[in-house]
Amino acid sequence: MLNKSIMDGDNPDLTEERMKGAFDTDKMAAVIYGSEKFAIRRREITESISRIPQLADSKPFSFMTREEKISESCRKLSVLSEHWNQLIDTNNEEEALHLYREVLGLEGHAFSLHETMFIPSLVAQANDEQQEKWLGRAKRREIIGCYAQTEMGHGTNLRALETTATYYPSTQEFILHTPTETALKWWPGALGKSSNYAVVVADLVIRDTHYGAHPFMVQLRDEKTHNPLPGITVGDIGPKMAFNGADNGFLGFNQYKLPRDHMLMRHSRVEENGTYTKPPHAKIGYSSMVKVRSRMAMDQGLFMVSALVIAVRYSAVRRQGFLDDKSREVKVLDYQTQQHRLFPSIARAYAFIFCGFETIQLYDQLLIDVKNGDTSGMSDLHALTSGLKSVVTHQTGEGIEQARMACGGHGYSMASYISEIYGVAIGGCTYEGENMVMLLQLARYLVKSVELVKTGKSKELGPMMNYLAEPDTQIDLTSGPEAYVKVFQHAARRQVWKATDKFHQLMESGQSRDIAWNNSAVELTRASRLHTRLYIMETFIRRVSSISDVSIKKVLIDLVNVHVNYEVLDIGTYALEHVSSTQLDSIRSQLYSSLDTLRPNAVSLIDSFQISDMQLRSVLGRRDGHVYTNLFEWAKASPLNQTHVLPSVNQYLKPMMDKAKL
Numbered sequence: 001m002l003n004k005s006i007m008d009g010d011n012p013d014l015t016e017e018r019m020k021g022a023f024d025t026d027k028m029a030a031v032i033y034g035s036e037k038f039a040i041r042r043r044e045i046t047e048s049i050s051r052i053p054q055l056a057d058s059k060p061f062s063f064m065t066r067e068e069k070i071s072e073s074c075r076k077l078s079v080l081s082e083h084w085n086q087l088i089d090t091n092n093e094e095e096a097l098h099l100y101r102e103v104l105g106l107e108g109h110a111f112s113l114h115e116t117m118f119i120p121s122l123v124a125q126a127n128d129e130q131q132e133k134w135l136g137r138a139k140r141r142e143i144i145g146c147y148a149q150t151e152m153g154h155g156t157n158l159r160a161l162e163t164t165a166t167y168y169p170s171t172q173e174f175i176l177h178t179p180t181e182t183a184l185k186w187w188p189g190a191l192g193k194s195s196n197y198a199v200v201v202a203d204l205v206i207r208d209t210h211y212g213a214h215p216f217m218v219q220l221r222d223e224k225t226h227n228p229l230p231g232i233t234v235g236d237i238g239p240k241m242a243f244n245g246a247d248n249g250f251l252g253f254n255q256y257k258l259p260r261d262h263m264l265m266r267h268s269r270v271e272e273n274g275t276y277t278k279p280p281h282a283k284i285g286y287s288s289m290v291k292v293r294s295r296m297a298m299d300q301g302l303f304m305v306s307a308l309v310i311a312v313r314y315s316a317v318r319r320q321g322f323l324d325d326k327s328r329e330v331k332v333l334d335y336q337t338q339q340h341r342l343f344p345s346i347a348r349a350y351a352f353i354f355c356g357f358e359t360i361q362l363y364d365q366l367l368i369d370v371k372n373g374d375t376s377g378m379s380d381l382h383a384l385t386s387g388l389k390s391v392v393t394h395q396t397g398e399g400i401e402q403a404r405m406a407c408g409g410h411g412y413s414m415a416s417y418i419s420e421i422y423g424v425a426i427g428g429c430t431y432e433g434e435n436m437v438m439l440l441q442l443a444r445y446l447v448k449s450v451e452l453v454k455t456g457k458s459k460e461l462g463p464m465m466n467y468l469a470e471p472d473t474q475i476d477l478t479s480g481p482e483a484y485v486k487v488f489q490h491a492a493r494r495q496v497w498k499a500t501d502k503f504h505q506l507m508e509s510g511q512s513r514d515i516a517w518n519n520s521a522v523e524l525t526r527a528s529r530l531h532t533r534l535y536i537m538e539t540f541i542r543r544v545s546s547i548s549d550v551s552i553k554k555v556l557i558d559l560v561n562v563h564v565n566y567e568v569l570d571i572g573t574y575a576l577e578h579v580s581s582t583q584l585d586s587i588r589s590q591l592y593s594s595l596d597t598l599r600p601n602a603v604s605l606i607d608s609f610q611i612s613d614m615q616l617r618s619v620l621g622r623r624d625g626h627v628y629t630n631l632f633e634w635a636k637a638s639p640l641n642q643t644h645v646l647p648s649v650n651q652y653l654k655p656m657m658d659k660a661k662l
């Protein structure tokens with residue numbers, strides 16, 4: 001029995017699962033979270049939070065109105081402000097994110113964008129003097145900031161942003177202005193009611209020349225009264241599909257004056273006389289988005305895990321139907337269909353998190369390089385994270401929805417909380433650049449790579465691109481996971497070349513570059529997806545190969561086997577060009593047997609993420625597995641059940657029924 005945290009009073013069905021686990025979940029947590037030190041810190045932070053009763057939810061989130069959710073998160077933030085230094089190392093971003101997830105959950109709050117985009121924008125875009133002025137204040141939370149870029153009329157296409165920041169040398173000021181209704185900033189998280197500052201992205205204009213999107217530090221509200229400053233129109237955009245604890249907002253400027261030194265000037269400058277110095281890389285101002293995209297594999301992996309913790313635990317306590325033994329219904333987790341629904345997503349979640357570690361490190365390195373004047377890695381990381389954010393958000397959405405269905409009717413209830421997780425996670429398909437558009441950004445890079453190969457410049461290929469220059473070879477599927485990587489390489493290579501050839505042929509036939517691109521776009525997005533999935537698979541295998549602990553490695557190899565078999569079958573139409581249908585049949589058999597192999601470790605694999613009940617907010621996913629009693633308690637707590645007869649019954653239904661009786 002390796003799982004140390006088995007509790008006496010837990011549901012025996014879950015205890016049985018935990019007894020079956022063949023590895024230590026604390027050790028696995030250390031692998032998942034990158035180090036034993038951080039895995040321990042996570043547990044310590046969770047433990048410390050549990051000792052502060054004011055940080056507990058005052059009632060289930062699902063029964064709160066939007067206003068109550070916003071008020072509840074502000075209440076907790078004020079409690080947290082008394083405890084930051086005891087709870088976390090405030091310079092450690094991962095500790096801060098864990099704290100936020102635990103206490104505030106995933107529905108958003110006043111600081112949603114402060115940590116994720118406002119501070120990173122100041123770090124990457126403000127010069128030293130500006131950082132001196134604002135960064136400390138932001139880190140101490142003396143001010144609350146957000147990132148205001150998207151407009152009602154334009155989000156994805158940044159070059160068409162309409163908000164202007166016009167510089168006047170005579171006053172040494174910018175005038176920020178919203179020229180039309182569609183130019184209203186629309187969507188920024190925590191803008192509507194919480195933030196008093198924003199990094200605003202506007203089109204820089206000097207003497208009638210438009211220099212495009214640039215970031216500006218803008219005070220929106222009076223620091224004493226919190227009222228909007230004159231010239232600023234700001235408010236909440238209303239309820240959303242999910243994420244309703246956040247006040248996503250609108251923002252308009254009416255000839256709003258801003259001192260010259262409020263343009264963030266680390267990379268581009270406007271001198272007092274209006275002379276403009278361009279940045280060392282045209283897209284350096286987009287770095288805050290690359291930062292968030294580089295985190296998305298990790299964050300989406302964790303969203304998917306939350307849904308899987310709920311679905312896998314519930315599937316181990318839910319008994320329905322019979323297999324061999326007709327005296328007792330089976331755990332639904334024993335059904336092959338249930339395993340097929342859930343286990344490939346467990347594998348993907350692990351894979352996303354391992355990828356996430358890599359891309360976060362790549363971004364941190366890029367930040368250092370750029371500060372030292374080296375922007376050469378920007379295109380590679382932009383391409384990689386554009387594809388990755390698109391694939392992981394889409395697959396996470398699919399995985400969470402499968403997890404919901406795997407919980408049957410109770411999955412549809414807010415008691416499961418899966419629908420909220422789904423709603424928040426799939427926001428990622430849209431934010432940080434709509435998925436199709438970002439796949440097409442990666443496709444630009446892929447097409448350029450093929451062009452390098454075609455022109456004999458393979459040596460100039462970026463990281464991860466060498467396979468595009470390699471010839472197809474025979475694949476021996478018995479040679480382990482690397483053979484599946486080869487299948488993916490073949491499929492991705494063929495699709496990237498096919499899409500590029502189509503694009504080139506259309507141009508040769510007389511179509512303009514843009515029209516030829518548009519007419520090749522579906523094929524190009526397919527190429528980007530295959531390339532990204534190849535990267536995810538390679539990272540997963542690489543990470544697992546590097547593990548030394550035998551029991552951990554063994555179960556992760558089982559997980560890799562589920563992954564590679566499932567992924568190759570999932571791209572069956574492409575794979576068929578490289579493997580025979582007989583080989584696909586054999587992969588199918590291997591997938592079923594790998595599901596079987598994984599089955600005893602399923603609960604331990606999701607327990608290893610050590611997501612607390614507080615964070616999970618799910619009756620179905622409770623760690624102790626006492627689902628039914630608590631489901632009943634939860635329903636009794638519904639506001640509708642606080643009275644036997646609702647006022648609407650007396651007001652409408654009774655008179656209607658009484659009238660019908662006459």
Ligand SMILES: CCCCCCCC/C=C\CCCC(=O)SCCNC(=O)CCNC(=O)[C@H](O)C(C)(C)COP(=O)(O)OP(=O)(O)OC[C@H]1O[C@@H](n2cnc3c(N)ncnc32)[C@H](O)[C@@H]1OP(=O)(O)O
Pocket residue numbers: 097100101112113116117147149150155156157158159189283284286287289290292299378379382430431432433434437441444445
């Ligand atoms: C507890 C944690 C839980 C997490 C919860 C999260 C909470 C937060 C929730 C939500 C946050 C959401 C925040 C936002 O959404 S902020 C707004 C985001 N907006 C976007 O992402 C807009 C997307 N659009 C763009 O990025 C650009 O418009 C574009 C699509 C990239 C196109 O840009 P542009 O038109 O300027 O450029 P081109 O297409 O013409 O390309 C020209 C060349 O530039 C290269 N390029 C583009 N971008 C970059 C970059 N960032 N870095 C490096 N290079 C770049 C591009 O590849 C082209 O190169 P080429 O060589 O092909 O010419």
Ligand SMILES: Cc1cc2nc3c(=O)[nH]c(=O)nc-3n(C[C@H](O)[C@H](O)[C@H](O)COP(=O)(O)OP(=O)(O)OC[C@H]3O[C@@H](n4cnc5c(N)ncnc54)[C@H](O)[C@@H]3O)c2cc1C
Pocket residue numbers: 113147148149150153154155156157186187188189243248427430431432433434435436437440
């Ligand atoms: C939950 C959430 C939080 C957000 N938070 C913030 C925030 O904090 N700050 C902020 O500034 N913004 C924020 N946003 C806005 C977000 O960044 C934008 O919605 C996003 O960039 C997509 O832009 P869009 O809405 O203009 O979509 P559009 O670009 O209008 O997309 C609509 C459709 O057009 C297609 N399309 C568009 N362009 C092309 C193209 N070139 N080729 C092919 N197809 C195309 C898309 O694929 C899509 O199908 C948030 C959004 C959400 C949902």
